[in-house]
Amino acid sequence: MSAISLRGLSKHFADVRAVDDLDLDIAEGEFFSMLGPSGSGKTTVLRLIAGFETPTSGRVLLGEHDVTDRPPNRRDVNTVFQDYAIFPHMSVRQNVEYGLRVKKVPRDERRKRALEALATVRLEGYADRRPHQLSGGQRQRVALARALVNRPQVLLLDEPLGALDLKLRREMQIELKQIQREVGITFVFVTHDQEEALTMSDRIAVFNEGRIEQLATPVELYERPASSFVAGFVGTSNLLQGEVSRTLLGEDGTFVIRPEKVSMVAPDRAPDGDDGTCVARGVVREVVYLGATTHSVVDLDAGATLTVSHQNSDRSIDAALERRDHPVVLTWQRDNLVSLAGSGPGASPEEETA
Template sequence: MPTEGSSTPAAISLSGLSKHFGEVRAVDDLDLQIADGEFFSMLGPSGSGKTTVLRLIAGFEKPTAGTIVLGDRDVTDVPAYARDVNTVFQDYAIFPHMNVLQNVEYGLRVKKVRKTERRRRAEEALATVRLEGFADRRPHQLSGGQRQRVALARALVNRPRVLLLDEPLGALDLKLRREMQIELKQIQRDVGITFVFVTHDQEEALTMSDRIAVFNEGRIEQLAAPVELYEEPASAFVAGFVGTSNLIQGAVAQQLVGREGTFVVRPEKVSMVAASDAPPPGPDTCVAPGVVREVVYLGASTHSVVALDAGATLTVSHQNSDRSIEAALERREQRVVLTWRRDQLVSLGGAAAPGTSPMEETR
């Protein structure tokens, strides 16, 4: 990643970038730099502006204001076909009348690359996405994951400076999507080019990214590495969108934390014990009695929803690493005590964002 004083330009530089559709500010005065060789994700709910930014970078939309620079070239007014980028969409758009090799070669044929050269490069691209031996197959003979790899190879064969990926795993089932997350990150490391990945799935973003920009209403709410984004959310919106968060605020914060403000504690940081085993509160520990209102079994983990005497509702998560699942499921309506370390609280300062509930799970 370029550092201050570095002579290496960023792969992408966006300055004052805006896109308005009538009265709607889809992208609002955005400044962003994405480094060469970085796996960068734009994460956010539908309508947050992330896909519009991707389309602006690709050249499919013209900005209302601002500049787009690829490397050291201003491409703000350059048409899409003349930009050194390629895009992979959720709809792979593979030509059904062509075999795999012909699909991958297609972009090189349009550019009039010699047959021997395009064949060599297409075979290299197929090897990169681990599809050696599939060159003669037709798209209908491929699985969903294999078709996704063909689309990826077709983009990589052009050797773009930047590869743009618009929710390319969205059509895959959960198991295959998780496998492809790992493979896609490995492919990015192998080819060494900049990947810009758009998703609304926080697990995808956390799994693959070097950095993540969380979008909300056309602006970046927080830009950080995955660990920082999860462990130190900058706002109630980020805390609620990236993972599951317990927000403690107002009078509840005054009672449990000892001061006013808005605080976040993640469900896996909270411990739950029977009321009879409650530890005394101390300078390093918060203690909150309450009643279990719901228990949700999720296979690898169990979530318990607890209504606190102080007035808030918190979620507790623990891994199902033993055979006490039945006991956990029988805790509904039982009195319990929740505890967490004070250093596990993240302060968000003032009040929570409007419309944010005490417990908000990732969409």
């Protein structure tokens, strides 16, 4: 059964179609992410599910119940926001209990449930602290506990990690996924950060201009993007099209290949390409050292610019940095090409998922 079903859902603001005739099913117990740039419609969809916005047309169902016309407090969902909205004058336990107090849950019961929720988010022993005594990650967990204590059917998360620093954000990505597995609640997570979505999600919907460009698992989304928009937004992609694809591949169309699937060798070590290997000559324009990896930007003789990524080792770093302005040969396997036009040497997204 679907935890959430959206049918023909649209939301217009004057002449802007923020959400445009959307159909979507989210399964029970799923960690589902809505990914896209600012203004793509993902947050508006979340607000429509929560009841904070009224749809222009279409229906919102939670399980078998049509909740389109219900106010937020009559929907079995809770929302965690980026700013946490924790009451500074209350203790951690009082913050977590707040929703239960509103529902007039007896004192002993709400205290028990609050402590259980704090244990779920790994905050045992923090019940009597005030929010100003907590780190950013701990405050985020308090907001999560406050949402979980109500035992909602669906938990909506609106970019809750956006205010955290990079290291803490990555730690919380793993924590959130583990918590979701333990409690078994459907999580709907909104983000513009592709790493967050790829790390945590069971499935991801990539939004663009109020519509879903592609709905897939993280692996399918990254390895088999369905459009040039998805290929460019999720990770780094190299596009080969027009005259470049005709010259290098002998075929018309638009093809994508990820930087880590491209190898770079000196011109005197270039393969002949008879074994299905694609070969392209060019000159290294720039080398970008990123710690664990190095990206080399190569201007091809055929006219395109490709990025090559490789893991750094003790011997490879200096050699990579010295390649700037030098001629090189790029190679890749034809099987690693993905056709965005549905034909060509690489399998199309539709063909590979059939």
